[in-house]
Amino acid sequence: MKRRSFIQKTALTTGAISVSSGVFANPHSAETIAPHKFNLKYAPHLGMFKNLAGEDPIDQINFMADQGFTAFEDNGMMKRDIAMQTKMGETLAKRGMTMGVFVIDKGGNMANTLAAGKQEYIDIFLDGCKKAVETAKRVNAKWMTVVPGGFERKLPIGVQDGNVIEALKRGAEILEPHGLVMVLEPLSDSPDLYLQNSDQTYMICKGVDSPSCKILFDIYHMQKTEGHLIHNMDLTWDEVAYIQIGDNPGRKEPTTGEINYKNVFKWIHEKGFNGVLGMEHGNSKEGKKGEQAVIDAYKHEDAFM
Incomplete structure (x- = not known):
């Protein structure tokens, strides 16, 4: 030659x-x-593959893309410095990955619950929404998680519902001009949390009546609080904008618990869902073998065609 x-x-x-x-x-x-071609947009998070990819966030994102994952989520994005946010956004764009949710900082928590209807709590929430707009621009995000906080036990539940709806309407007014969507996440972590079920979240979204206020259906949490996953997703489907994953018990990758994820993923795909499914769970095993097990589990459960 x-x-x-x-x-x-x-x-x-x-x-x-x-x-x-x-x-x-x-x-x-x-x-x-x-890269493996998945049927759905599964979104890992930082730390999930740190043994295989290294500690650097950019290396981890590139590793995810190399494995075939086409989305990414980062609950703590708003707490990262602007330079890192910008670099992560550029990397996601370069690799053709969709940015999933990040949590609106102080967007409602047990210390400033929106159910109380107090102006100081609403102001904290609205300030978080304004800052979230700037973060979203840097990373090309569309969705951001909001948890309204705890119950205000001194008030009737209908009044609490009204307080939450009015606060979220104000937040939607900030996000809607930018095409951004806050996704409300019902949780199973504590009986003191105001938002716990999908039907309740559906009612709140209908009350807010904005394209910028939708449901984050976390399958792990909803399996714990209500079960009947496919049935309840179907009932609330017109308000579901984002989905998160975790098997139960344990909140680890699919195949480690009781949820038939292959059937759930098949149903979601048949509904024509083109959004992100956040992999908001831990790894059932430690080290590189555990990280590879997560990748293999998604390949196995995604093989429903």
């Missing part, structure tokens, strides 16, 4: 296995491996 031809061929080969191209090399052979 002539030297020039050899150099050209080598350059072409090197370009073909570039990480940024979406094709990566198998370290044990000369073959190149295309």
Whole structure:
């Protein structure tokens, strides 16, 4: 082979296995491996693959893309410095990944519950919404998580509902001009939490009546509080904008608990869902083997076609 031809061929080969191209090399052979093609937009988070990818957030995002994941979520995005937010946003855009949820900082919690109807609590929430707009621009995000906080036990439940709806209407007024969506997450963590069920969240969204206020259906939490996952998702489907994943018990990857995720994923796909499914769970096993087990579990449960 002539030297020039050899150099050209080598350059072409090197370009073909570039990480940024979406094709990566198998370290044990000369073959190149295309990323796995998932049917749905599963979104890992930072730390999920730190043993395989390293501690650097950008390396972790690139690793996720190399494995075929087409989305990413980061609850703590608002707490990261602006330079890192910008860099993460640029990396996601370069790799063609959809940014999933981040949590609106102080968007309603047990210390400033929206159910109380107190102006100082509403002001804290609205300030969080304003700051979230700027964060969303840096990372090209559309959805952000809101948890209204705890019950205000001194008030009748109908009054609490009204207080939450009015506060969320104010938040929606901030987000709607930017095409952003706060997704309300009912949780199973404590009996003191105001928002716990999908039908209750559906009612709140109908009350707010805005494209910027929708449901985050966290399958792990809803399995714990109400079960009947597919039935309840179907009942509330027109308000569901985001989904999160975790098996029960344990809140680890699919296949580690009682939820038939293959059937659930198949149903979601058949509904034509084109949004993000956040992998908001831990790994059932430690180290590199545990991280590979997460990847393998998603490949297995996503194989419903």
